[in-house]
Amino acid sequence: MMKVAIVTYESNGAYPDYNALNEDIVLGNILRELGIDFGLEIWSDNSVDWKQYSHLLIKSPWDYFDRYVEFLDWCQKIKELGLKVFNNIDTIIWNSDKRYLLEIYEKGFHIVPTQFINRGASPDLIDYFLKFGTDQLVIKPTVSGGSKNTLKLNERNWKEQQDQIDSLLQSEDYMVQPFINEISDPGEYSYLFFNAEFSHAVLKSPKKGEFRVQHFFGGNVTTVNPSQEELDYIQKIVDEFASQTLYARVDGIWIEGVFYLMELELIEPYLFLFTSDKAKLNYKAALRKKLGIG
Numbered sequence: 001m002m003k004v005a006i007v008t009y010e011s012n013g014a015y016p017d018y019n020a021l022n023e024d025i026v027l028g029n030i031l032r033e034l035g036i037d038f039g040l041e042i043w044s045d046n047s048v049d050w051k052q053y054s055h056l057l058i059k060s061p062w063d064y065f066d067r068y069v070e071f072l073d074w075c076q077k078i079k080e081l082g083l084k085v086f087n088n089i090d091t092i093i094w095n096s097d098k099r100y101l102l103e104i105y106e107k108g109f110h111i112v113p114t115q116f117i118n119r120g121a122s123p124d125l126i127d128y129f130l131k132f133g134t135d136q137l138v139i140k141p142t143v144s145g146g147s148k149n150t151l152k153l154n155e156r157n158w159k160e161q162q163d164q165i166d167s168l169l170q171s172e173d174y175m176v177q178p179f180i181n182e183i184s185d186p187g188e189y190s191y192l193f194f195n196a197e198f199s200h201a202v203l204k205s206p207k208k209g210e211f212r213v214q215h216f217f218g219g220n221v222t223t224v225n226p227s228q229e230e231l232d233y234i235q236k237i238v239d240e241f242a243s244q245t246l247y248a249r250v251d252g253i254w255i256e257g258v259f260y261l262m263e264l265e266l267i268e269p270y271l272f273l274f275t276s277d278k279a280k281l282n283y284k285a286a287l288r289k290k291l292g293i294g
Contacts, residue, residue: 200279
């Protein structure tokens with residue numbers, strides 16, 4: 001008998017001031033329409049009997065990066081239970097640390113230039129300004145989400161944040177990238193795929209004076225219609241690294257006709273289902289197929 005768990009996080013719901021659709025609820029409504037018994041479960045709740053479920057839909061474990069060791073332990077536990085999980089556990093573990101970007105780069109795809117700094121290191125960031133040929137850097141944890149502990153640094157005054165940077169580097173591994181002007185104008189593109197098939201796309205633009213594009217930081221979200229040439233390239237990334245996934249979100253920027261990947265989101269991406277009825281219908285069709293219904 002089929003019973004599905006929608007896997008969410010402890011706060012259960014949207015980020016503060018999200019001002020957008022709660023997709024946990026949307027997923028629940030879809031499962032209800034499909035006549036499927038389901039429960040909404042917090043991944044970190046030790047009282048949950050996961051064995052009661054035949055399938056787990058990983059939707060919004062949005063605190064996994066704050067409880068990473070615990071999350072990896074949970075993933076291993078779920079893997080040992082042998083449940084059907086979407087996206088599958090191996091994919092989620094691989095995607096949880098942004099060092100996966102190196103593997104994508106090694107396969108010949110463009111990524112935003114990235115260097116990694118190991119926990120406890122004390123680098124002179126001036127070397128990264130020189131290496132990237134830029135006067136602005138962005139640093140963020142390799143395991144993160146929602147712009148957690150993300151800093152934008154200017155070559156002229158970055159040393160004013162030296163103590164904060166040193167403190168952050170003592171706690172976890174970090175990645176360093178040049179700040180790309182195209183993130184501010186026109187913005188960052190997100191391409192949504194269900195069962196490795198393109199569904200819809202949006203452009204995320206930060207509000208004035210902000211560099212983080214997330215809509216809970218005031219960013220704007222607009223729907224876009226990619227050209228076939230753009231989709232052909234994005235599809236290659238999905239085919240190579242996300243061909244078996246229920247959902248995949250490809251985030252990046254276009255510079256002079258070249259796509260630079262920022263993130264391949266395979267764990268808990270917001271799917272921007274509120275942007276169109278087509279997006280929700282595509283998601284529903286993908287769920288139906290993945291769960292083997294009708």
